[in-house]
Amino acid sequence: MTQYQKNKQLTDLVLEVFQLNGQFLQAGDRLTRPFGLTSARWQVMGAVYLAGQPLTVAQIGRRMGLSRQAVQRIANDLEKLGFCSFAPNPDHARAKLVLLTDKGQDTLTTLNRAQEQWVTELGKGLDEKAISNALTLLRQVGHNNMTIEKDTE
Amino acid sequence: MTQYQKNKQLTDLVLEVFQLNGQFLQAGDRLTRPFGLTSARWQVMGAVYLAGQPLTVAQIGRRMGLSRQAVQRIANDLEKLGFCSFAPNPDHARAKLVLLTDKGQDTLTTLNRAQEQWVTELGKGLDEKAISNALTLLRQVGHNNMTIEKDTE
DNA sequence: GTCGAATTGACAATATATTGTCAATTGTTT
DNA sequence: AAACAATTGACAATATATTGTCAATTCGAC
Numbered sequence: 001m002t003q004y005q006k007n008k009q010l011t012d013l014v015l016e017v018f019q020l021n022g023q024f025l026q027a028g029d030r031l032t033r034p035f036g037l038t039s040a041r042w043q044v045m046g047a048v049y050l051a052g053q054p055l056t057v058a059q060i061g062r063r064m065g066l067s068r069q070a071v072q073r074i075a076n077d078l079e080k081l082g083f084c085s086f087a088p089n090p091d092h093a094r095a096k097l098v099l100l101t102d103k104g105q106d107t108l109t110t111l112n113r114a115q116e117q118w119v120t121e122l123g124k125g126l127d128e129k130a131i132s133n134a135l136t137l138l139r140q141v142g143h144n145n146m147t148i149e150k151d152t153e
Numbered sequence: 154m155t156q157y158q159k160n161k162q163l164t165d166l167v168l169e170v171f172q173l174n175g176q177f178l179q180a181g182d183r184l185t186r187p188f189g190l191t192s193a194r195w196q197v198m199g200a201v202y203l204a205g206q207p208l209t210v211a212q213i214g215r216r217m218g219l220s221r222q223a224v225q226r227i228a229n230d231l232e233k234l235g236f237c238s239f240a241p242n243p244d245h246a247r248a249k250l251v252l253l254t255d256k257g258q259d260t261l262t263t264l265n266r267a268q269e270q271w272v273t274e275l276g277k278g279l280d281e282k283a284i285s286n287a288l289t290l291l292r293q294v295g296h297n298n299m300t301i302e303k304d305t306e
Numbered sequence: 307g308t309c310g311a312a313t314t315g316a317c318a319a320t321a322t323a324t325t326g327t328c329a330a331t332t333g334t335t336t
Numbered sequence: 337a338a339a340c341a342a343t344t345g346a347c348a349a350t351a352t353a354t355t356g357t358c359a360a361t362t363c364g365a366c
Contacts, residue, residue: 001281007269010276013288014177020291021174022218023298024167030302040322058344065175070323072345094331095344116160121301123163126293128154134287135166138173140279145176148274149183193352211314223353225315247361248314313362322353332343 013141031114035107036081042111044074045083045100049108054087054097083107166294184267188260189234195264197227198236198253202261207240207250236260 028039037045047060055063061071075098078084083104086096100108123131181192190198200213208216214224228251231237236257239249253261276284 003273006276006281006284007272009281009284009288010272010279011268013284013291014272014275016288016291016295017170017173017177019218020170020295020298023295023302024170027298027302056344065172067324068344069325069346073322092332092344094346115164118301119160119163119167120156122167122294122297123159124297126163126290126297128159128162130286130290131159131162131166133283134290135162135169137279137283137287138166138169141275142169142173142176144275144277144279145173145180148271149176149180209314220354221314222316222355226352245314245362247316307366309364309366311362311364314360316358316360318355318357320353320355322351324351325349327348328346330344330346332341334339334341336337336339 010141017138027118031118032111035111037083037107037111040070041074041078041083044071044078044098045104045108048084048098048100049105054099056089056092056095056097058095060098078104163294170291180271184271185264188264190236190260190264193223194227194231194236197224197231197251198257198261201237201251201253202258207252209242209245209248209250211248213251231257 025039028042032038032042043064043066044060047063048055051059051063057071057075058068060066060075061068064071075084075086079086082101084098084100087099089095089097178192181195185191185195196217196219197213200216201208204212204216210224210228211221213219213228214221217224228237228239232239235254237251237253240252242248242250
C-alpha cells in the first residue's frame with residue numbers, strides 16, 4: 001500500500017469521525033429530549049457523575065474540553081431545572097461545587113439505561129474484537145494528533 | 154466477551170469520536186488560519202471542490218449536514234474574502250451557484266498539501282490495514298445508527 | 307396548463323458559543 | 337508575611353448557530 005493510499009484511508013477516517021460526531025450528538029439529543037435535557041447538558045451532568053464527587057465549573061470544563069463560560073451557563077440552566085445544585089467549596093471561596101440533585105441522579109440512571117439500549121442497537125452485527133481494535137486505533141490517532149499539536153504550538 | 158463488555162467498548166468508542174472531532178477541528182483551524190479561513194469555511198469550500206462543479210447553498214448544506222442558513226452565512230463571508238463567487242443558475246432563478254475563484258482554488262490546493270502533510274504525521278506508526286479496518290467499522294456504526302434513527306422517527 | 311406541495315434565499319428572533327476583561331481568591335516564591 | 341502569578345466566577349461584547357416565517361420559484365400530479 002502506498003503512502004498516498006494510507007493517507008487517503010486516514011483522511012476518510014477523519015471525515016467519518018466528523019459524520020459520526022454529528023450523528024451521535026443527534027442521537028444524544030433524541031435520548032435526552034424527554035427529560036428536558038440536551039447532549040451538552042448530559043455531558044456536564046455526566047462529568048460530575050463519572051467523577052463520583054462534586055466538581056467545580058472549571059474542573060468540568062477542563063475534563064470535557066469545554067470553556068468555563070460554556071459550562072457555567074449550562075450548569076446555571078441545570079440548576080434552574082433542578083438537575084444539579086451548587087454547594088460551598090471548603091477549599092475555594094468562589095469556586096462553588098456542582099453536584100447532582102436526586103432528580104439529576106435519577107434522570108442520569110434512566111438515561112444510562114436508555115444509552116445502554118441505544119448502544120446495543122448500535123453494535124448489532126458488529127464484531128467485538130473489531131470494535132476494540134478500532135477503539136485502539138482511534139486512541140493512537142488521538143495520541144499522535146496531540147503530539148503534533150504540541151510540537152506546533 | 155459479554156454483552157456488557159461489548160457495549161462498554163462501543164460506548165468508549167463513541168466518547169473517543171467526540172474527543173477526536175474536537176481535536177480535528179482544532180487542527181483544521183490551525184491549518185487554515187494563515188489563509189484567513191476556518192474549519193467551517195474550509196468545509197464549505199471543500200464541498201464545492203469535491204463536487205467538481207458549482208453547487209447551490211442548499212446543496213452544500215445537504216451534502217455536509219449543515220443548515221442552509223449556516224452555509225449561506227459562510228458563503229457570503231467567503232465571497233467577501235474573495236474565495237468564492239456567486240453565478241446565476243440556469244436551472245433556478247433564485248438559487249445562485251457557489252463557485253471557487255482562482256484565489257479559492259489556489260488556497261484549496263495549498264491547503265490540501267498542508268492537510269496531506271498533517272495526515273502523514275497523524276498516521277506515523279499506524280498500520281495501514283488497521284486504519285482501513287477501523288474505517289470500515291466506523292462506517293458500519295454510522296450505518297447502524299442511521300437505521301436506528303430512521304426507525305425512531 | 308393548473309393546482310398544490312416542496313425548495314429556495316432572505317430576513318428576523320432567539321439560542322448558544324467564543325473571547326476578553328475584571329476583581330476576588332488561591333497558590334507559590336521569597 | 338509580602339509580593340507575584342495563576343485560577344476562578346461574573347459580566348460584557350461579539351460571533352456563530354438554530355429555528356421559524358415569508359414570498360418567489362420550481363417540481364410533480366392530474
